Amino acid sequence: MKPIQQTGAAAEGAGPALVAPTLIGRSRTWSVPVQVAVIGGLSLLSFLVGFASLSLTPPGAGVALWWPAAGIGALIYLLYRGPRWQVFLLVSAVGLLSNLAVGRPLSFALTGAVILVVELVVFVRVLGPQTEGTLLATMRGFGRFLLAVLAAVVTIGIEGAVTLWWLAGLDPVRSFVSLVPSHASALLLIVPIALVPLALTRGERRLRAARVIEGVLQLTLTIALAFVIFSPLLPVPLLFTLFPLFAWAASRFTPAFVVSELIVVAAIVPTVAVLSGGPSAVAQGVPAPGIIVQLFMLSAAITTLFLAVVRSERELLAEDRERRAALMRGGFLGAQVGFLIVRTAAGRPLQVLETNPTAAELVERGWLPEIVGDWLDEPGGDLSRELTLPDGRTWQVFGSLVPSPRGERVAGIQLVDVSDHAAAREAMAHAIDRERAVADELRALGRHKDDFVSAVSHELRTPITSILGFAEDLDELVDDRGREHTEVIVRNANRLAGMVEQLLELGRMTAPNPVRSSGAVDLNRVVAEAAQDQCRTAGTVQVSIDPRLAEADPLVIGDENSVARVIMNLLSNAIKFTPAGGSIVLTTSIDGAEAVLTVDDSGIGISLADREHVFERFYRSSDEQKLTAPGTGLGLAIVRSLVELMGGTIDVGDSPLGGTRFTVRLPLAEAGVAAPTSDAIGAPASAATA
Numbered sequence: 001m002k003p004i005q006q007t008g009a010a011a012e013g014a015g016p017a018l019v020a021p022t023l024i025g026r027s028r029t030w031s032v033p034v035q036v037a038v039i040g041g042l043s044l045l046s047f048l049v050g051f052a053s054l055s056l057t058p059p060g061a062g063v064a065l066w067w068p069a070a071g072i073g074a075l076i077y078l079l080y081r082g083p084r085w086q087v088f089l090l091v092s093a094v095g096l097l098s099n100l101a102v103g104r105p106l107s108f109a110l111t112g113a114v115i116l117v118v119e120l121v122v123f124v125r126v127l128g129p130q131t132e133g134t135l136l137a138t139m140r141g142f143g144r145f146l147l148a149v150l151a152a153v154v155t156i157g158i159e160g161a162v163t164l165w166w167l168a169g170l171d172p173v174r175s176f177v178s179l180v181p182s183h184a185s186a187l188l189l190i191v192p193i194a195l196v197p198l199a200l201t202r203g204e205r206r207l208r209a210a211r212v213i214e215g216v217l218q219l220t221l222t223i224a225l226a227f228v229i230f231s232p233l234l235p236v237p238l239l240f241t242l243f244p245l246f247a248w249a250a251s252r253f254t255p256a257f258v259v260s261e262l263i264v265v266a267a268i269v270p271t272v273a274v275l276s277g278g279p280s281a282v283a284q285g286v287p288a289p290g291i292i293v294q295l296f297m298l299s300a301a302i303t304t305l306f307l308a309v310v311r312s313e314r315e316l317l318a319e320d321r322e323r324r325a326a327l328m329r330g331g332f333l334g335a336q337v338g339f340l341i342v343r344t345a346a347g348r349p350l351q352v353l354e355t356n357p358t359a360a361e362l363v364e365r366g367w368l369p370e371i372v373g374d375w376l377d378e379p380g381g382d383l384s385r386e387l388t389l390p391d392g393r394t395w396q397v398f399g400s401l402v403p404s405p406r407g408e409r410v411a412g413i414q415l416v417d418v419s420d421h422a423a424a425r426e427a428m429a430h431a432i433d434r435e436r437a438v439a440d441e442l443r444a445l446g447r448h449k450d451d452f453v454s455a456v457s458h459e460l461r462t463p464i465t466s467i468l469g470f471a472e473d474l475d476e477l478v479d480d481r482g483r484e485h486t487e488v489i490v491r492n493a494n495r496l497a498g499m500v501e502q503l504l505e506l507g508r509m510t511a512p513n514p515v516r517s518s519g520a521v522d523l524n525r526v527v528a529e530a531a532q533d534q535c536r537t538a539g540t541v542q543v544s545i546d547p548r549l550a551e552a553d554p555l556v557i558g559d560e561n562s563v564a565r566v567i568m569n570l571l572s573n574a575i576k577f578t579p580a581g582g583s584i585v586l587t588t589s590i591d592g593a594e595a596v597l598t599v600d601d602s603g604i605g606i607s608l609a610d611r612e613h614v615f616e617r618f619y620r621s622s623d624e625q626k627l628t629a630p631g632t633g634l635g636l637a638i639v640r641s642l643v644e645l646m647g648g649t650i651d652v653g654d655s656p657l658g659g660t661r662f663t664v665r666l667p668l669a670e671a672g673v674a675a676p677t678s679d680a681i682g683a684p685a686s687a688a689t690a
Contacts (some may be wrong), residue, residue: 071190
């Protein structure tokens with residue numbers, strides 16, 4: 001993505017006039033022959049005006065009344081497209097030849113050429129690069145231009161004063177006072193022709209034809225008055241009479257016209273003043289009448305340029321605002337979102353000041369007074385409402401008040417079509433309602449299933465008990481072959497009885513309000529008893545059980561039968577899946593406000609896929625090695641239910657022994673809590689193994 005480049009008033013603080021074309025910009029499109037012709041013509045002109053200025057210099061003055069070659073040299077620099085050292089060489093050569101042509105010594109001419117180059121270097125360095133911008137179209141650019149002129153003329157004033165004192169013995173102060181206005185007026189009058197905007201604004205283009213005659217008249221009057229003012233016709237200098245004409249030009253014509261007129265006047269004034277004497281030559285109390293001419297030219301240049309820049313900046317800013325307003329109006333009128341501006345006052349109907357087609361179509365339906373009118377009568381902040389029209393479309397109405405000093409209420413209204421959003425919101429609400437109904441149905445089905453399992457378990461308990469009783473009696477009456485059959489019957493009947501008891505226990509634990517006794521249970525003691533009870537079973541399969549009990553007896557909240565059932569289920573499960581020669585470690589510890597029981601085995605372990613389901617009812621692993629082990633898949637489900645009923649948690653993971661680790665956390669009992677006074681509801685612990 002390309003970076004965004006900010007232009008206009010926010011770029012360099014220069015405003016939209018930065019994009020107006022100048023003579024510098026036009027010179028970039030000149031062909032090589034045109035470029036050579038322009039630079040050559042300017043160089044010749046610089047030599048001629050330099051020669052003329054030096055020729056008109058009074059004897060012994062040492063400083064020309066006006067040095068236009070300085071301005072032309074800076075103009076050449078701004079328009080030249082070749083290496084800059086060539087410009088400096090050209091300017092020094094013109095200055096050298098001009099001094100030699102009027103008969104000045106070679107040393108004087110060489111020194112003058114050097115200081116002219118230094119002056120140009122200072123000027124262009126302070127002015128900065130001018131390849132695209134229109135410097136004299138904004139006040140900021142005008143200020144930088146004046147700063148560059150000041151730096152250049154102070155430099156030439158100091159260098160020239162020292163040089164004239166050293167080579168000709170002239171008074172350095174007088175030389176400085178003469179050099180500064182001489183070069184400043186040249187830079188101020190000639191260089192702006194390359195820095196002012198050339199293009200006309202739209203307003204100026206509309207008046208272009210009508211102003212041609214006015215421009216010719218204004219220029220003629222200015223030239224004629226300049227000849228009269230600086231000729232011997234007047235006994236006193238009436239220099240101020242030209243300034244209204246300069247103001248006329250600056251306020252009515254393009255900056256390029258204004259600068260051209262200033263150059264013409266600057267060429268007339270010093271020539272007439274020197275050749276004819278004029279009123280400035282006989283002004284009383286003025287030791288150097290030429291100073292009056294120089295100050296006039298400086299004042300005329302600064303004042304007229306200031307007025308021209310102000311007008312140019314104002315018109316370009318106005319054009320930029322008009323362009324932005326046109327863009328805003330285009331976006332306003334063509335937007336799919338409705339916009340309108342309304343106004344109301346006491347005793348007057350609601351008035352629509354501005355609207356786009358989208359809003360106008362909606363306003364015609366008659367909803368505006370009902371929605372907006374009531375809000376404007378009693379505004380309580382910004383307006384935000386939804387409006388559903390008879391066609392079924394839904395619109396969001398936003399309104400904000402604009403302060404008005406005349407007691408009126410002006411508001412901007414925005415209308416956004418939110419029909420799709422409203423339809424999606426309604427569909428989402430229906431989906432949530434359906435999901436809630438399905439969840440209720442699933443919970444009801446779960447309750448029915450639990451009720452069914454409990455009912456079936458109760459019904460199965462009696463016949464299974466009868467089968468066990470008769471099978472045990474029959475075992476005493478049959479021979480050895482019949483006893484093998486009765487043992488199979490008793491073994492499977494016991495398995496069925498254990499499953500029925502587990503189902504009944506699960507039903508009691510998932511009841512809405514399961515009731516169990518609660519108290520302080522010594523976890524170390526229950527673990528030690530469970531390990532002792534299972535030692536014989538573990539020994540038959542060559543598995544060792546190692547209890548590692550905490551030094552401080554952890555007392556947990558619960559009932560002893562439930563705690564014992566949890567331990568017996570986990571222990572029997574570990575024995576079942578630990579091969580011969582393996583080991584099981586039972587560890588108890590205290591962690592903050594919890595007692596921790598870990599059961600580690602060196603068995604075959606539980607895969608990551610099975611860990612997510614091991615606590616589900618009737619879940620059996622798909623591993624063939626585990627499927628060969630007997631079980632119903634209810635033991636771990638009972639363990640988790642019992643642990644959660646006692647306020648604890650259970651997790652499964654990898655054991656350092658290589659098999660599985662079950663970690664049970666139960667809350668510790670507070671001091672003074674008594675042991676449970678009744679047994680847990682359910683079957684004995686021995687019947688709860690998986």
